Amino acid sequence: MTELNVLPDPRPFYERAADQLAALIDAVRPEQWTGPTPCSEFDVRELVRHVVAGTRTFAEMGAAAAAAAATGARAEAGPDAMGERTGGSRWETAIDDVPDDGWVTAYAQARAQLTAAWADDTTLDALMRVPWGELPGRDVLLAGVLDAVAHAWDLARAIGDRRELDQELAGCTLEAAHRMLPPERRGAPTPFGPVRPAPEGADAYEELAAWLGRHAKWSASTDAVSAAAAGSAAGAVDGGGSLDSAIDALATVLKGSVLRPADQRYDAERGTFNSAVQHRPALIAGVADAADVCAVVAFAAARGLPVAVQATGHGQAIASAGGILINTRRLRGVSIDPEAATAWVAAGVRWEEVVPQAAQHGLAPLNGSAPHVGVVGYLLGGGISLLARQYGYAADRVRTIEVVTPDAVVRRVTADSEPDLFWALLGGRDNFGVVTRVEIDLIPVTRLYGGGLYFDGATQGADILRAYRAWTADLPEELTSSIALFPAPDIEAVPAPLRGRLVVHVRVAYTGSVEEGERLVEPLRAVGPRLMDSLADMPYTACASIFAEPTNPMPYDGDTVLLGELTQETLDAIVEVTGSGDVPCIVEVRHLGGALTRRTGAANSVGLRDAAYLLGVLSPLRGPLTADVVRPIHRSLLAVAAPATVGRPLAFMGPSGQHAGEAGPDAAEELVRSAYRPDDYERLRALKAVYDPQNLFRLNHNIRPAVRR
Template sequence: MDAAVDALAALLRGPVLRPGDAAYDVERATFNSAVTHRPAVLAGVADAADVSAVVAFAGARGLPVAVQSTGHGQALASADGVLVTTRRLRGVHVDPSAATAWIGAGERWGAVVAAAAEHGLAPLNGSAPHVGVVGYLLGGGISLLARSHGFAADRVRAIEVVTPDAVLRRVTATSEPDLYWALLGGRDNFGVVTRVEVELVPVTRLYGGGLYFDGATQGEAVLRAYRDWSAGLPEALTSSIAFFPAPDAPTVPEPLRGRLVAHVRVVHTGSAEEGERLVEPLRAIGPRLIDTVAEMPYAACASIFNEPAHPMPYDGETVLLSELTPRTLEAILDVTRPGGVPCIAEVRHLGGALARRGEAPNAIGLRDAAYLLGVLSPLRGPLTRDVVRPVHERLLTAAAPVTVGRSLPFMGPSGERAPGAGPEAGGETAADTAEEAVRSAYEAKDYARLRALKATYDPHNLFRHNHNIRPA
C-alpha cells in the first residue's frame, strides 16, 4: 500500500497525506470538530485530473471514498479509506449577460456573493458565507431567499463530476437527466463534484436583519407571535427564529451577554415600506435588545444571521414539520430554558416557492413541509453526546406527530453510528438506523429511484462514508 500511495502522490498536483504526516490533521479538520475523520489516505485534490486519479486508486482497491470541502455538512466520520478534500478547487466566474456563474467545488458562498454583487446579481446562498458551495447545493440549499426563489438546487444548470468509474462528466438536465436528478439531492453518493454552474437572480438589496429579544422574559410571547405571524406572510418574506444562550464574553454584543436570546431573522425582497409594515407586529411585542432590521445591500446579507465562523464541536438534529403545534412550542421553550443543558433551537419558515418544483427535476423532496426545526448543543467538558441527546429527544418527540421527515444537509453528525466507519461502528442495528434516517429525507418513490441509480453508477458503494444511499 505504501508504494501505491507514493505512486498516487507522484501523479497528483495536490498533496497526498497519511496518518502522521505534518499536514494530515489540518487537512482532515471539519467545521464541526466533534466529527473526526481518520482516513488511511487523504488527497487534497488540485484539479479534476487529481480527482479522477484518486477515485481510480480507491476503486481499484475497494477503498471507500469520502468527500469534504469545509466540513459544514455534519458528515459522518470516516475511518480508513480515502478522504478527498476539494478546498483547492477554486474559482468564481460570473457571466452577467446570462446571469450565471461557474463555481469551483472549493469555494465558499461569501466569494460568490461578492462576485455576483459586482454585476447587480445574487446567488441563492444560505445564512453563513463560510459554508461551501457544492455540499449546500447537492443537499437542496435553503437560502436567505428561499420562500421567494425556491431551493438553490433548482437553479443548478450544469455539474462537472467525477463518477465512481473515475470518469469526469459534464452533467445537465438534458445531457444526463438521471445523474443530474440524483446528484441534486443525493449529495456525495454519486461522485466528486469539481465545478457547478448556477443561475443568479437580479437581487441587489433587501429589507432585513435581526430582532433580538430577551428570551427569559419575552421568549414565550415572541415564539407564539412568530408562529401566528409567519402563517400569513407573503412569499417575498423569508424568516426564522432561534433561541440561544449568549456567552458572557467580550466578543458578544453587550446587550446580549449572558442572556437567553430569542432572535428573529427577516429577509424581505419587497420595498422597505412594505417590510416595515410586515415586521411591525413583531416589534409590537415589546422592546428589543438589538434591532438591526433595515434596508441593506444584498452583499451584507451575512449580518442577518451573524453565525459564528470558527470551528467548534457540537451535536444536533433537524426535522421537517407540517405545522408548529402548541406542544412543539412548549418543548422549544422547555429545552432552551436557562439552567439546563445549553441548547440552540431554531425554526425556519418554509413554503412559498420551496413547495414548487423547478423546471429541471431533481431528488429534493418533502417540499410540502411548512417549517424546519433544529436543535444543537456544544460538546465540551461534561457536555457529551450522552448528556445532550436525551434533551434533544424531548424536543423531537414533542414534534413527532407533525414531523414529515428529515433534511439531509442538516442531518446530525452521528459519526459513531456510521456503518463501516471503524471500530466505533455499531454493527447491523446502527446501519439500519442510519439507513432509516437517510430514507426519511425523501419521498418513497424518489428513494427507490436513488437506490436504483446508485446501483447503476456506484454498484460497489465506493462512496459510502456519508449519509449513505445503498445500491438497490
C-alpha cells in the first residue's frame, strides 16, 4: 500500500469543493446544457451527469470503507467489486435520467450520501483496493476531492462563470494530483491525457488543468474543437499564429504532405466515390508511413483537433467539417506468404491489387463486389465478400492489425496480444485509431462458376424477385448471390440489350462445379428469357465482372438495412419504388446467412450476424433530384421492410446516416448503435473510453466513449 501523505483528513476539503461545485451547477442556464466543456467527451449536461455519478461512486466507496473498518478486512471498491452493480466494465455508478432542472437536487443528494458514508473517522484508515491502487480510505476520498475541484473548473469554464474559485483548495489538490497521477501514468487506461505545460502566470486551477491534460486557457468561445467541428478552418487552423507555425513544423516532420484548404492539391486529396459527401477538413495529412501517422495523431491530440481517416473514399462516410483528415492512400505494399496462405496489406491498397497477386499462388482474398474498394476500410467494417456465405465475414480472417491508437502509439495487435483492442477494431472501424496495415488469411480459390443473369424489370421484376426469395431459402453455402433492380441509362457504355430499361441483375458466385452451378440456377432461368446471361466458369481474377459495378465517382444518396427475412410486402415495395420512374432507384438485396452467421475466426465486434438479407436502396443525385427528394422514397421502402429489419450494416451506413446525424447527436448515436448487438455496443463504448477518452476519432460513425471517471 502507498500512502500519499497529502491531507490527514480530506473531509473538510471535500465539503469546500462540493459547496463550490453545487453553486456552479446551480448557475447553469437552460441554454447552456449542450455547450462544449474542456473535457471534449462531455457537453455540459454529460459533465454534470458524470459529476453526480462520480459522487455516488465515492459514496459507495465510503460505505465499503466503513464496512471494511468494522471488520478489519480490506475494502474491494474497484471495477471487479463494483462491476456487477454498475454494468460490467463501467464502474461509475449508473444514474437514471435526470431532467435539466433536477441536477442541483441530484448532486445535493449524492453529496449528502458521500458525506454520510465517510462520516466515521475509521473510514480514513480503512485499507482499500480501488482501480488506481491499494490505498488508505483518506487517499481514496482525496481522489474525490480532486474530482470535485477539477470538474468545478471545467464547469466554470464551460458556462463562462467568472466567480473567484477557492485557490487554496486547488493548491492542495494540485499537490495530490502530482503524487496520484505522475506524468508516466497517462493514456489508456488512465482517463487523463499527457501533462501539458502550464501557461505563464497560471493560477492553481490552470496548473491543475494542465497537469490533468486539459488546455489551461480553454474557454467555450475559443474552443478549437468546436471551431473545427463547425468547419471553421479560420478558428482551428489559421486563427492563431502559433498554430499556423505548428502546422508548418508538422509539414517538415512528415514524409508525406500537409494540405490546407487554400492548397492546390487539397481538393484532389479529399475526393470521395460518393461525391455528394464532401469532406472539408481544416487540414489534410497525406501520411507516408506509420511514423507520419503517429506525428499527425499526436499533433491532433495535443490540440484537441478531431480526426477522420480516408483511404479510397468509398465509404459513404460522414462528411468531415474541420479537424484533420488523415489520408492513407500512400501507405503501399502487398506481401504474400504462399506457404502460410497469408498476406500483409498496407492501408492504402485496394482489393484489385491483392486479387491478381494472390492468384499467382493459387489463392484469393475475401474481397467484396467492387475491387476498387480499399482493403482496410472494408475489413474494419466487417467485409461481406463475394464468397461470404461460404467463408463468413472477411474480418474473421484478419490475423494481425498494425494500428496507431489515439495516444499516438503504434501497436501490433492480435487476438492474443490485445484481445479487447483487436475485438473493437474489427467492427468499430476508425473509432479506435488509424490502421496502417493488416495481415489476412487467403483462401485456396482460383476459379468460380459465376456471372450475372439479366432480366427485364418492367415485365419480369415481380416474378424474378419472388423466385429469388424462394431460391435463396435453400441454397448451399458455396453459393453467394445478390439481386439488383436498376434503371440502365440509354448510353453506349451500357450493353445494348440493357440500354434504357429497368434491369433485374442476379449476381452469382459459386465455388462448386459448372454442372452443379447450372443445376442450382435453373429455377431462376426458368422464370423466363434473359436480356443477357453471363453465367460461366471464370478465373477468380475476373470476379469484378460479377457485379460489374461502376468505378467512376458520382453523387448519390442511399440507405441500407439488414433483414431477418424477405417478406412479400418488401418485394412488392421494391417493385413499386423501382417502377415509379419519378425518382430512379437502385435497389439491391444481398443473400447473407451461411457462414456469416458463425464466427469463423477470433472474436470481433462485427455485429448482427443473424441477418438473412441485406437491403440497400440508392439514387443518383442530379438536377432536381436532391437528397430531400429521394430520401422520402427510400424511407417508404425501408418502412415496409421495417418489421423484418434487425439493424444497419456499418460498412454501408451512408449519407442518410449523415442526415440522421444532422438531426442531432442522439439520432446519430442511435444510428451507429443499430449496427451492433446491444451488449457489444456498450462494450465498444467502454473500450472507446479506454483507448480514445477524448473522442479524438469522432469525424465518423461515432462510438461515443462511455462515461467514466
